[in-house]
Amino acid sequence: MTNKKIELLAPAGDIEKLKTAIIYGADAVYFGGELFSLRAGAGNLSIDEIKEAMEFIHEHDAKGYMTINIYPHNDDIPPLKAYLEKIKDIPIDAFLVSDPGVMTIVKGIIPDAEIHISTQANTTNYMTAAFWVEQMGAKRIVAAREMSLEELREMKKVLPPDTEIEAFVHGAMCMSYSGRCLLSNFMVGRDANRGSCTHPCRWKYSLVEEKRPGEYYPVEEDNRGSYIMNSRDLCMLDKLPDLIDAGISSLKIEGRMKSPFYVATVVSAYRAALDEYLEDPDNYTFQEKWYKELCKASHREFYHGFYYSKPDSSGQNYSSSDYTREYSFIGVVRGYEPDSGLTIVEQRNKFCVGEDIEVFGPSTDYTDEIVREMYDENNNPIESAPHPQQIIKVKLSKTYPSDFILRKKKES
Structure with missing residues (x-):
């Protein structure tokens, strides 16, 4: 060591x-x-x-x-x-x-x-x-x-x-250089050097010839265009x-x-x-x-x-400024009910009974789980959790401490 x-x-x-x-x-x-x-x-x-x-x-x-x-x-x-x-x-x-x-x-x-x-x-x-x-x-x-x-x-x-x-x-x-950029201030009046950058370097640009206003010539590497900065x-x-x-x-x-x-x-x-x-x-x-x-x-x-x-x-990525998002953040463990065996979860994105999910926490490998049952705060059975930050109760195969995170792989 x-x-x-x-x-x-x-x-x-x-x-x-x-x-x-x-x-x-x-x-x-x-x-x-x-x-x-x-x-x-x-x-x-x-x-x-x-x-x-x-x-x-x-x-x-x-x-x-x-x-x-x-x-x-x-x-x-x-x-x-x-x-x-x-x-x-x-x-x-x-x-x-x-x-x-x-x-x-x-x-x-x-x-x-x-x-x-x-x-x-x-x-x-x-x-x-x-x-x-x-x-x-x-x-x-x-x-x-x-x-x-x-x-x-x-x-x-x-x-x-x-x-x-x-x-x-x-x-x-x-x-x-290290974020010293004037583009945002120039284009939309929001100063990157005072905390308000709008990230115009991620935008898609086209070329306009001076005497042909309104005629846009794409700056492109292929048919998806080009994100030149x-x-x-x-x-x-x-x-x-x-x-x-x-x-x-x-x-x-x-x-x-x-x-x-x-x-x-x-x-x-x-x-x-x-x-x-x-x-x-x-x-x-x-x-x-x-x-x-x-x-x-x-x-x-x-x-x-x-x-x-x-x-x-x-x-550089000339084809897209999009993020790769293969997983959804669906909830955070907030507690556990020993009598019912249900995990209390604060929902962040929609998920449903029967879905395959992953649960992970600090200094641990993730665990594969299936959402077996789901209940609202009043213990009424529900099939999905559609409301942001809704408190729900979920039946899982194991007990997880507070602050563990639930995620699911997005359908391709």
Whole structure:
């Protein structure tokens, strides 16, 4: 077993996703408040929820990092200061920032705050990293997605030994440097650098000639068209030893806007692979079952990003921006009735009596099940659960703890 501590860091778009990430094996989570986070479309956390979240996180010996990584304009400064005054006594473990002014404000109001430099600062070289660490006092650098393993290794060697490097291992990639994109602001007036990106890089485009308005010429590779800026998703599940060898101490999963099912599935797969490696690095062997589990969450086609070389056309998906969704998230276990032998489930998508499903939980393989019987809250027999977040009771072959997840394979 290695003594090296490697952190698995998961996204937390709201309080449910945050708790799911911790329960399913994350060592730390990153989340945004209702203001000043670059994921305005995520649920984000109110001040009361941040307090609840940090209590839950610390009860589970994990850490919670808050993102304040917008690039603020002048009129953002007074409310930012006021917001930080309201949260300064909450024991948040670190703040992710990308702007020197924001960093100065955070340190002024919370002097002992630990600072992590967000990927939004697009730190792509060791000189910039050294500036943040040696002159600004940052504890951790979140590397730009555009860095190679060799560049990361070189960065680690020249920085002070206690500097931590965090790098993305999984999730969506951006066609601009570390998300510094103006397309959304230009096209629909929603600023990606202030948390409101509409992802126009995923849209389908056609060409119009100046003197022929209304005549659209498709930009296409085949008859389905072409998504010319649509990057594949990053996946480094099969390459964790390479990242750790390069000096990465925090493995970051992208996806604050994804579902609890996505968070649980992805965190579980990376937790299994990371634990196996840390247990015996010299005899570690990647297991295909981890990848198969990972693919049960919605995803685009995968690649290794910039870690081994600059991506060529194989890093893009020119035919579609759709996700692969082979499984439906149908429910979460909320309890068990010993007298009736029924599992209490909070429904998320419709399922019916007689269907084949899978049940999985933290640090376990999934179990195949058949929905044998189903009842509503008043113990009336029902054939299906059609209402979102409906509480139902289900007859299964085994007893499952709370927070286990039910899923079913979609019909092809």
